[in-house]
Amino acid sequence: MLEVRAGDTASFELLLVKYRGPLIGYLGRMVRDPAWAEELAQEVFLRVYRARETYEPTARFATWLYRIATRLALNALRDHRHEKSKRSLDEELDGRPVIEAVDGRANREQQMLADARLSAVREAIAQLPDKQRAAVLMHKYQEMDYQQIADALGCSVSAVKSLLFRAYETLRERLAHLATSPKADRAILDGGNA
Amino acid sequence: MTREQALERIHDPRGLPRDAAERRALERWLDSDPELREQFEQQQSLFAVLDEWADPQPSQGFDAALYRRIAEEAESRTSWRQRLFGLLAPRFSLATAALAAALALAVLWPHPEARMQPQPVEKAALSGDEVEYIEALDQALDDVDMLVDFDAFAPGAVEDRS
Numbered sequence: 001m002l003e004v005r006a007g008d009t010a011s012f013e014l015l016l017v018k019y020r021g022p023l024i025g026y027l028g029r030m031v032r033d034p035a036w037a038e039e040l041a042q043e044v045f046l047r048v049y050r051a052r053e054t055y056e057p058t059a060r061f062a063t064w065l066y067r068i069a070t071r072l073a074l075n076a077l078r079d080h081r082h083e084k085s086k087r088s089l090d091e092e093l094d095g096r097p098v099i100e101a102v103d104g105r106a107n108r109e110q111q112m113l114a115d116a117r118l119s120a121v122r123e124a125i126a127q128l129p130d131k132q133r134a135a136v137l138m139h140k141y142q143e144m145d146y147q148q149i150a151d152a153l154g155c156s157v158s159a160v161k162s163l164l165f166r167a168y169e170t171l172r173e174r175l176a177h178l179a180t181s182p183k184a185d186r187a188i189l190d191g192g193n194a
Numbered sequence: 195m196t197r198e199q200a201l202e203r204i205h206d207p208r209g210l211p212r213d214a215a216e217r218r219a220l221e222r223w224l225d226s227d228p229e230l231r232e233q234f235e236q237q238q239s240l241f242a243v244l245d246e247w248a249d250p251q252p253s254q255g256f257d258a259a260l261y262r263r264i265a266e267e268a269e270s271r272t273s274w275r276q277r278l279f280g281l282l283a284p285r286f287s288l289a290t291a292a293l294a295a296a297l298a299l300a301v302l303w304p305h306p307e308a309r310m311q312p313q314p315v316e317k318a319a320l321s322g323d324e325v326e327y328i329e330a331l332d333q334a335l336d337d338v339d340m341l342v343d344f345d346a347f348a349p350g351a352v353e354d355r356s
Contacts, residue, residue, distance in 0.1 A: 016260070020252050028250030038253060042260045049264055114246070121247050140207045140244055161202070168205060171244070172236050178243045 012052070016045060019062070022142055023069055029137050030073040032122060040076060044069050066144070066152040070134050077130070117178055124174040131155075132167035139164055195219035197227070204234040207241055298335055 023044060028037035047068055125133055131153060138144040138152060150160045195203075195216065200223040203211060211217045224231045 016257065020256065021249070024252045024256070025249040029247065034250055034253070037250060038256055038259075041252075041256070042263055045260055046263055046267070050267075117243070117246055121243060125244075125247075140241065141247075141249070143208060164205060168237065168240065172240050175240060175243050176236075179239055 012049060015048065015061070019065055020045075023065065026066065026137055026142055027069055027073055029122075029125065029141065030070075030134065031077060032126060036076070040069065040072050043072055060148070060151075062144075063148050063151040066138060066142070066148075067154070070152055074130050074134070120178060121175065124171055127174075128167050128170060132163050132170075135160055135163040136167045136171070195223065197223065197230070200224075200227075200230060201233070204230065204237050294334065298331060302331065 020041070024037055024041045027040045027044075028034055031037050031040065044065060048065070125136065128136065134153060135149055138149045144152070146157045146160045146164075149164075150157045153160065153163075155163075200220055203216075203220050204224075211220060224234055
């Protein structure tokens with residue numbers, strides 16, 4: 001980041017290559033809409049580019065990046081929550097229909113099962129309170145440690161531990177039915193949730 | 195390792211500790227505390243389920259769209275500066291031209307005493323350096339005239355008049 005600060009556009013490209021994927025992954029899971037996630041990720045990188053001359057290396061770059069991303073995502077979700085809630089889960093599966101054309105009944109059933117499980121995971125995470133959701137996504141999918149998450153969320157390490165503990169407890173309860181067994185799979189296909 | 199630390203470790207999505215001593219300490223806890231063991235197994239199952247949500251990938255056009263937005267932003271800043279200078283430039287140029295003309299007149303205008311007395315013929319003959327100097331001044335005045343004309347076509351001059 002210090003090189004980007006000095007106006008080195010090649011360094012900006014390196015930052016982009018390194019953080020583009022993880023950031024879109026994080027934002028994609030936060031807002032559950034690929035196009036929206038990319039729009040937000042672009043906004044994050046634009047802010048990085050704008051701030052390249054004023055950036056102070058007080059925090060690690062990744063933490064700073066996730067802090068901006070989290071704030072943007074939560075604001076965007078708050079502003080569009082009503083609109084978003086009207087959309088069906090089927091529309092949100094990464095922009096593709098739940099049932100895809102696959103060969104054979106077994107494959108089709110497998111695909112339906114995978115989609116149903118994925119929907120359940122996404123819905124369970126989406127129902128977590130904002131900070132718990134952000135903490136879980138950073139911890140589980142971005143493999144950030146407690147201190148990094150605390151810096152990104154602007155809270156203490158003990159608060160992050162508490163957020164994560166409660167979030168995982170909730171997720172274990174909500175997703176217990178996804179423990180792999182043929183009976184559980186049948187229940188998922190029949191009713192969405194067990 | 196305390197129980198609290200063991201509880202923290204079983205929530206680590208990276209799995210069991212890589213450090214052998216730490217790993218043994220955690221395994222001792224898991225062997226001796228059935229409640230921790232159960233939580234560990236449930237947490238591992240949860241992580242496996244969460245892994246079914248694959249990383250959303252950036253689209254092909256992401257970088258191009260980002261650089262387009264950066265370029266648009268740079269462009270909008272440049273055009274803002276151009277508009278500002280477009281408005282100010284004619285005034286600056288006219289003021290500079292007027293000052294240059296005043297200076298040229300002050301230098302070229304003959305002194306009152308000199309005007310009263312006819313110049314001796316031999317003094318009217320100019321040296322090569324003096325001729326060059328006068329030609330340079332003449333050229334400068336031409337340049338000033340040209341700049342005044344040029345201002346009429348400067349960006350912003352039309353907007354200014356309208």
